[in-house]
C-alpha cells in the first residue's frame with residue numbers, strides 16, 4: 001500500500017516508476033537503488049528532485065567535509081548517501097514504514113568504510129522533535145518534500161527545530177501547485193530564502209534557507 005495518497009501528475013514517468021532499480025553515478029561511486037512503488041509508494045522511488053540535489057552537492061558549493069547533515073523525507077536515501085560519500089556525517093530520516101527499505105538501500109550502496117558516517121532514523125515531521133538536538137545540524141537536506149499541504153506546519157516546525165543560525169537548509173522542489181509556492185512564502189517569513197539553482201530539463205528548483213541574516 002502507498003504510504004501517502006498521491007496525485008497522478010506528481011509522479012515520475014510511468015516507466016521509471018515501475019523500474020525495480022535505478023542506477024546513478026555520484027561522488028565517484030556507482031549507486032544501484034532498489035525501488036518498490038507497488039509496496040511503498042512515494043518513499044520507494046528516486047524522484048527527480050533527489051537527482052538534482054545530488055548533482056548540486058557534487059558541484060561543491062556547499063561544504064560537506066566534516067559537517068553534520070540531516071535528510072528529511074529521504075525515501076530511498078540517495079541524497080543522504082551522496083552527502084556522506086562527500087564527507088558529511090548524515091542522519092537519514094523518514095517515516096517509520098519507509099525505514100527498512102531505506103536502511104537496505106544504505107547497506108547495499110554505501111561502502112563498509114563509510115557506513116559509520118550514516119545513521120538511519122525515524123523522523124515524522126513535527127513529532128518527537130526532542131529526540132533530535134535543537135539546532136544540531138550544519139546542513140538540512142530535503143528533496144521533493146514540499147508536496148502535502150497537511151504536513152506544511154509540521155515540516156516548518158521541524159526545520160525551525162533542527163536549524164541554528166548557522167544551519168544551511170537546502171530544499172530541492174518541483175513547484176506543482178500554488179500550495180507549494182505558498183509553503184515557500186511562509187518559509188520566507190521565518191528564514192532567508194534564496195533560489196540557488198534551477199534544473200530546466202527536470203524543472204527542479206533548489207532553495208537555500210537560513211534562519212537569520214548571515215554572510216551568503
Ligand SMILES: C[S@@+](CC[C@H](N)C(=O)[O-])C[C@H]1O[C@@H](n2cnc3c(N)ncnc32)[C@H](O)[C@@H]1O
Pocket residue numbers: 003004042043044045046047048049050051072073074075076077094095098123124125142143144145147148151
Ligand atoms: C516525494 S517523496 C521524496 C523522496 C526522496 N526525498 C526523493 O526525492 O527521492 C516524499 C518523501 O517524504 C516522506 N514524507 C511524507 N510525509 C512525511 C512526514 N509527515 N514526515 C516525514 N516524512 C514524510 C515520504 O515518506 C517520502 O519519502
